[in-house]
Each structure stands twice: as structure tokens, then as C-alpha cells.
Amino acid sequence: MLSSTEMRLYQTLKKKFYPMFEFKQRHNVTTGRQDNLLDCIVHAAITDDFIENSTQILKSREKDVPAPRTIRYHLEKLEIDEILRQESKISEELYRMVEKQRWFVNKVDLSIDTHDWMYYGDTDDEMVLGTQAKNGTSYAYKFATINVVERGIRFTLKALPIRNYSEICNVVEELIKYAMQKVKIKRIYLDRGFYEVPIVRMLKRLGVHFVIQAKKSTGIMKVIEKNKDKKVIAVDYKMKRKRKAPSGKEDVKLFIIPHRRKKNERVCFVTNLDVNEKNAKKYAEGYRKRWGIETSYRVKKEAFRPKTTSKNYAIRLFFFLFSVCLYNLWILINIGLGLALDRRKPEKPLVTAKMFGNLFIAAYDIGGLT
Template structure:
């Protein structure tokens, strides 16, 4: 955007065409026209701000331009736009407004702050956005705000105040457990850093853009610089205030990860306990619960190789990064994808999905020597289950083939829980059993009962369940469980195992809506970002549970507050000082 007195360069059609093409690309990744408009990168020389002082509420010029694009693209009157922005505060955050502009403010901006040429550009862009949004079905998507029909709202109705109250309740059980350990007279309270973290999640932009947007949206007189925010995070992840500086000069080293883990996961665990004990979640549990365990990577792009041909690895490459998704068949010489890996345990099934425990994961990679550390999956599962058992009674544990191991099954069985874990078809006996099933004249599902599994002198019996190929698999699948399974129950267990896919949706939500981008290789920053993302995910889930409970309605799987909105509401709660 240009300041007063600066002229537009190039014909309106050229600038408008570029923005419309950009909007069309955004239509492929966003679910509503407001998100398309909010994520448009509008070059600074596109529109001319004719006045240096805004009218009369000191509204940000770019934010009002986005609002005008929304109004014209949807064919709304100024009254309708004002009403929508007032009703759904998320739109204010989305467009970068610090409040809903009045009809007079919108009219003033259009007539006095935009040049005639810029009004033509705005109209052309808005019409183009409407056309591409209609082609992608984004105009017919549910309007912003809680997607609940009026008859579902109960007597009081689901208002912004109720949503904010639910978010505050969930929020207050989480963020108070983390402290930076700074002096009492520090310039910024710890809550300010959580506010900035919410903006990071909301915008997925770099520090400068986030700082600019956070300063504009927040009602605080001043926000900390991005570097100050990073230093505060490192303080939260510092293992011990008494740690001598020379002992902590390499926060990426493997030797330090356990201390960093304890420093950040201890308050994480307390926050989870608060969420469960001090909200309605505990009352709504259908115990004993079913849980899913899985591992997700967070991509790390830099290469570990200083000289791959000579096998020389960078000395400062982060030790907690693991390789995964190895070289493809088309390119055997290609490198492994790399990333930080985290394991989570999540309640699934009929209960509200919530992450009860998480653990960092480290596996030996192709660039590491013989002395590299690889965490035992059984040890990770043991820690996850032990922590989750403090909160809930667990019945079934479901995991994918990554946890196919005798030691993992032994850990779960020793805790008195039932497991459902697939087995890789590898042994000759597996192949022989499958061939026998194929030759059977009528049966395509089979169960092999009471196969002994022995680990460290302990033995328990396992049932092997064989399932035929389907659209998801070209070969027979083998599901192992430590409970006795009659053949007629096999299909039911397979259907129940599909509940595990809820954890895949969880990871998708966390990465898409709650995990900000960062280039940092400091493990304190990486682990904190993921911990914070999981906690905001839980705040989202608990907020929706509270709303369901208050209004006593069955809303099915569709949350009253979508995942994409919760960081905006959270930032609004924190930034406005709503207590």
C-alpha cells in the first residue's frame, strides 16, 4: 500500500489481473472466500492511501481495503458487512481489523482514501474473486461464526460471548502452567508471549509480519519483538535456572534433549491434568477409554551432509532430527526426508478427541554413525501410557505398523490393556497362513488363536486376525491382539481399529492450524512450538465440548467452532485482555 501523494503505477487491469490469479491459487487451499481475501498478498503499490490519518477510528488502511473487497465480492451492503463483523469477531481478526468499521468509516475510506483509479481496481479485483470463488464452491460454504442452525442453539443461543467464555475457561487451565522464569519487573508478562504465539499460529507468517499484525490487532500498548519472543521461549525450555552457561552452549545436542523434554513436558502434563480435572471433560468420558498412539514428523529441510560423496556430516546438525520416507524407487540416490518426530496418545472413539500425553522421538538415521542413539518404541509407549493412566482408565490401545514389535505389545499387555496393532507380512508362516485362507472355499477372514509371545521371560497369548485385500491394501492384512477373538467378532474389531484414523485428522489439524513455521534448529524452540500447538488443539477440543455441554445438543462430529477459528478467538481473548 502507498502513502498519501504517491501515484499508482501501471494500468488497473494489470494489477487487478495479478491479484485475481493469486486469489484463484488460494481457492485451492482455503475453504471460504474470507480466507482467500485474508491471505492475498497485496503489493504495496496497488492502492493509494490518500490520507495519512484514518477516519475516525484509526483503522488500518490495508485491513479496510480487504473488508471492501469482501463487501464487493459478496455483494453486501455496508450495513450487512458491519453486522457480520460485529457478530463474528473472527472476521475482524482475519482481515486485520482492531474493531468492526462503521458504515461511515467504510464509506469514508472508499470515497476519500482511495483514488478513482484504485476504486476501479478494487471493483475489478472483487468481481474476479467472486467469480473464482464461485467456481470453487467457496461462496456457498457455511458463513463465518459457529456453524449451528438457530433451532440447535438452545434457549440462550450460541453467541460470541458464550464462545469467548468457553475459550477462556479452557485457556486458563493451560497457559498458566508455563513460566519464562524472568524477573518480576520484566517488561512483558508471560501471557503476552502466549498471545504472540497465538498470532504465530494464526498467521503462519514470519516474525516481521506477525509482529506487525499482532501490534495492530492487540489492544496492548506495545508487543515484544520477535527476537524477544524467541528468547522467552528459550527460557521456558532452559533445563534449570542453575545450569551453568558452558553446560548449555549446544541446545541442539542429544545430551541435552532429556533435560529440555522434562522442562517443557512437566508443565504440559500439568496443563493436561487441569484440562481434565477442571472442565466438563472428565464428566463426559465414557471410561474405560480407547486410545491411539502414533508418531508424526515435523519436516526439517536442511541437509545433514557437509560433503555427501565423502560421507562428511555437518558437526552442528541437530541431533534430534530423524530421517524418514527413504529414497524413492525412481531415484534410489535421493536422500531421506528429515524432521523432528513426536509421539502422541489421544483419546478416540465416542469420546471427545484430546491428546493426553506426548513424547519426543529420536531414531537412528543414515547419516549417523554406529554410536547414534535410537529411542526404543517400547520405552516411548510405556511413558505415554503411564502418563495417560494418571488421568483415565484405558481399555484398548491402537497403533499403526510403526509400533509392530514384541516389546511394545509386552508393555501394553503388562499394563492390563488390550491392543490392536497390525503386523507386517514378513515371515514365511505369515505367507503360508494367507495362502491357506485363499484356498478356503468360503471364508476370507480367519483368526489364529493363542500364539505365544515371549519377552524377557514373560509370555502372553496373541490372536492373529487375517483380513482380505480392500481398496486401501493390495494384500492381506494381519491385526494382532491380546484378547480372545471369535471369528464373528473379527470384522467388528477391524471397524473399531479404523477409529485410529482420528489421530491422522488430529495431526492434520495441528500442523495446518496450530503449528507455526520456524527455521530454528534450537530444540527448545522446536519442542515448545509443538507442545504449544498440541495444547491449543486441546483448547479447541475442550471449547467445543463445553459448548456442547452448555447447550445440551448433539452436534455430531462438526465442531461449533472450526479449528481454523480457535487461534483467532484465542488471540482475541488474550489481546483484548478479556478475563
């Protein structure tokens, strides 16, 4: 049984969230109203299922549910720029909720992550890129997110699609510039996919502190061999571009530590921080913790995203960005409930992802909210 505080929180968030979407519906629509469309999408998202199955389940609960083709029709009508604009508006509103509570008033750590949505259609289709092979395909739609990672909580500030590999540096820069308008940045953590000279150069130009997990290039392997008697290595290093190009090198600090679980394995990082053999492990530990590993709030990348076999990019983009917004709402619910119950920000979620989704769908029904 929900308390009155919990009920109001769900109702308030849903009342704010749903009207932010625009499906170009007529004012006199009688079937497939926007709130019912979104209920179906939310249900598919939190159950990791297809829209077709979610509509059937919600019908069994005597809800006014549109047909799956009606939902697809409204999604396919959306333009790419329109979807991005709506996501930006919603992200701004969700952050305003965070800002009012002053949750990120101090300097915060950020992480930038890439997300692959594996693709099984024509490899020449719009926005499809080659990627590491997985589940029988080596093609995917790719997205990038920038996240506040404090006390194990990953709150996504912004998400963007990656249209081609040549623009990854520009995408990362856009994400960071957006974050700089919202929060004070302590450090930015990036995985091996961002280990590139142009990205390091851009991070330096923006004046942010960064830690990037490095790929074991020939140059780094030489450093390891040269210092094989050292348990921890911290040296000045010159990154080089794969292809010969003007100004194709960049000075960084390279630090290398033993792998936590694999004997004789090393983990390598580059940074512009003042790192040495004594504090290298501290920075590596910061990378591991801030990346979200082993925290209760880290969920698989597919969480909160409906399944689909559609080759329509508008549907794919909408579902991905919708999942980011829904994830942030889940974070807001848990932090909000924790503070409402006179607790600090909870280290573990008070409401599971699935419970959140079911209660969110029911929020208009509970208490008769209209």
C-alpha cells in the first residue's frame, strides 16, 4: 500500500512527464490518447518487452489501450529533430527538479558512455554503424550519454545519437559543454572507446580533468616491458594518432596498475592529472567506482527500453531517449522518497525498476488524479 507521500510523488512526476511529449494528436481523439500511448511504452520498457505484448497485458487490467499499430503510427510520424528537441526539453525539466533540491551543488564526477543497440537489418540503413560483434551481428545504432556519478548514482544529463565515427569527438564536446552549463565538474571518466588523440586534445582545450582507460597499443606495451619490475607505473607518455597527420601526438600522463582479478594482467589509463606511483591506484579506484560498477543503481544498458524489430530509426531513437528519461525518473523517485522519509540519498534503491514502472503507470488511477 502506497503512503500518501509516495502517491503524491508518483502522481506529480507523471503529471509533469507525460505532457512533455507531443504526438500531434487531434484534440477530439477518443482512442489512443497520449497518456494511454505512453502507458504502453512505459510498460514495454520496464518489462523489457514488445509493445504488442504490453498492450495485451494492459487490456487485461481493463485499461483504455490503443492498438500496437496506432502506437507505431504516432511514433513514425515524428521527425528526428523533433524527437531530439523533445528529449532536450524533458532533460532540462528533469534537471530543474534536481537543481531545486540542490543535489549536485558541489563539484561532481562525470562519466561518458557509449551504448550499442545491435542491428540485424540492412547494414546500409540510416545511422547503422559497424561495431564489436555481439549476438550474431557486428552492426548497431550508437548513442552517447554524459552522466553525473555520485555516491553510486548515475543521473544522465544528456544523450545524443552518433551518426558516424568521424563525429564522435564533436558529440563528446557537445555533451561536455552541456554539462558545464549544469554542474561544476570534478573529473570526467571515459572508457577505451574514447582513447583517441583528438578527444584528449579537445578535453585539454575545454580545461577539464579526465581519466581515460587506454588501449594497449604498441607504445604502451613497450612501457610495460621497460618497467616490468614495477608493480605500479606512472610515466609521461606521448599518444600518437593511428594515421600520420599534422600534430598527431599529444602529451599525457600514463599510469598502469595490476588488474584486480586477473594475475599478470595490467590496466592502463591516461590522464592530465598529477599522477604518480603513490596515488595511481586511487585514481584507478575512482574510475572503477565512478563508472558505476558494483552499485545497486547500475542497471543493464537495455533496462527501461522497449524491445522492437522495427527498422524505422525514429522509433529506435525515441525508444532509446525515452529509456534515458525513464531511468532518470526512477532515480528521482528513489532519491525523493529517501529524503521524504528523513533519510539521505539512498545507497540502494527503495523502489525497484519494475515496481517503479508498474506504480508509475497506475499513478493516474491511484487517488483519482485527472
